[in-house]
Amino acid sequence: MSTKRDYYEIxxxxxxxxxxDIKKAYRNKALKSHPDRVPPEKKKEAEEEFKEISEAYAVLSDDKKKAIYDQYGHAGVDQKYSSEDIFRGADFSSIFSGSGFGGIFEDILGGFDIFGQGGRSARGRRGRDLQYEVDVTLEEAAEGLEKKVTIGRYEPCDTCSGSGAKPGSKKKACAKCEGRGQVMMSSGFFSIAQTCPECRGEGKIITQYCPSCKGDGRTKITRNIDVRIPPGVDTGSHLRIRGEGEAGRGGGERGDLYVLINVKEHEIFKRHNNDIICDVPVSFSMAALGGEVDVPTLNGNVKMKVPAGTQGGKVFRVKGRGVKDVHGYGRGDEFVRIVVETPTNLTREQKRLLQQLADANGADTYPLSKLFMDKVKRIFK
Incomplete structure (x- = not known):
């Protein structure tokens, strides 16, 4: 369960x-909580707060992201967007136009301290998260399974070991940042260390690019990954597999792989939470006289007694034949709904016998019909 605060509350x-309103609220809070406006001992706390309000603005100022958040909350946003994607496209510069801060916020993902990037090589950025959709049957969802998925992702280049430089070549110090990897951006009371755009924070410039990755440090390959899908998953469930996303640039940590589950519709069963529902047809004679019927379950057929006089629509419970709980809290049940089948294509002899039965029936044989007719008589007398 997400521990993030509500974006509107933030x-x-x-x-x-x-x-x-959203722009105005963000501008006011951003100016008050900027890390360079607080005492040194409170800087770390201010950085976290500044990042939090900026993330809230990045989502709520984007119509598409806002719609997802309004409907699904943090889970919906985190499932669809990586941490970098959340900020991508956010219009921070126009909010601070006229104040001299526009240029600073244009590169909000480029390596500021407030977003955990400053003082660290931009080439060491975390790799992108990946998503993969998996279709499973209801039986597989009920019991769990291992599934092999094939994904394309960026891996560190084998030729240059991820450096981006041609093997044997040397890098030179970046002239723009003088090898520090950062440049200072100042305007008014703001003074922020920003990743050097020239060397991307490394402090050095590649003189000869790797022929395999063309300086990126990564190449795209295909990987097979075994995914353990726990019992009890349902459509919309997602599994997070840490470290199975794309490799980061410059040795940055890997992203994660999110496996999205889709449970295919079943021909016989309907699912409701951990329970399943099944319609079972029985003959007219069995419903009247009683008997035993084979009931399909997720684990094979079971025998179920049908009491004499069972009406169509009657529901029986078969305990412990549902879906395993995804959190390990036991198992659901199966609910069997009886469908009394009216005979068709009768022979002349069968019709004669049924007519003979109908003639022999009294009011006590059909209590519901008698009750209904009594009500009709009372209403229209």
């Missing part, structure tokens, strides 16, 4: 806030 907004 910006002190109501859920019907307009885009102008």
């Amino acid at each position: 910006l002190s907004l109501s859920k019907d806030a307009s885009s102008d």
Whole structure:
């Protein structure tokens, strides 16, 4: 369960806030909580707060991301967007236009301290998260399984070991940042260390690019990954497999792989939470006289007694024949709904016998019909 605070709460907004309200709230909070405006002992706390309000603005200012958040909350946003994708496209610069801060916020993903990137090589950025959709049957979802998935992803280049430089070549110190990997951006009371755009934070410039990866440090390959799908998953469930996303540049940590589950519709069963529902047809005579019927379950057929006089629509419970709970809390049940089948294509002899039975029936044989007719008589007398 997500521990993130509500984005509207972070910006002190109501859920019907307009885009102008969102911009205004972010601007006010950003200026108050910027790390360079607090004492040194409170800088770390301010950095976290600044990152939090900026993330809230990045989502709520984007109509598509906002719609996903309003419907599914943090889980929906985190499932669809990586941490970098959340900030991508956010218009930070226009909010601070006229204040001299626009250029600073244009590169909000480029390596500021406030987003955990400053002082660290931009080439060491975390790799992208990947998504993969898996179709499973209801039987597989109920019991769990291992599934092999094939994904394409970026891996460190074998030729240059991820450096991006041609083997045997030498790098030179970056002239723009003088080898520090960072340049200072100042405007008014803001002074922020930004990743050097020339060397991307490494402090050195590649003189000869690797012929295999063309300086990226990574090449795209195909990998087979065994995924353990636990019992009890349902459509919309997602599994996070740490470290199976794309490799980061410059030795940055790997992203994660998110496996999205889709449980295919079953020909016989319907699922409701951990229970399953099944319609079982029985003959007219069995419903009247009683008997035993074979009931399909996720684990094979079982015998079930049908009491004499069973009406169509009657539901029986078969305990412990449902889906395993995804959290390990036991197992659901199967609910069997009786469908009394009216005979068709009768022979002349069968019709004669049924007519003979009908003639012999009294009011007590059909209590529901008698009750219904009594009600009709009372209403229309």
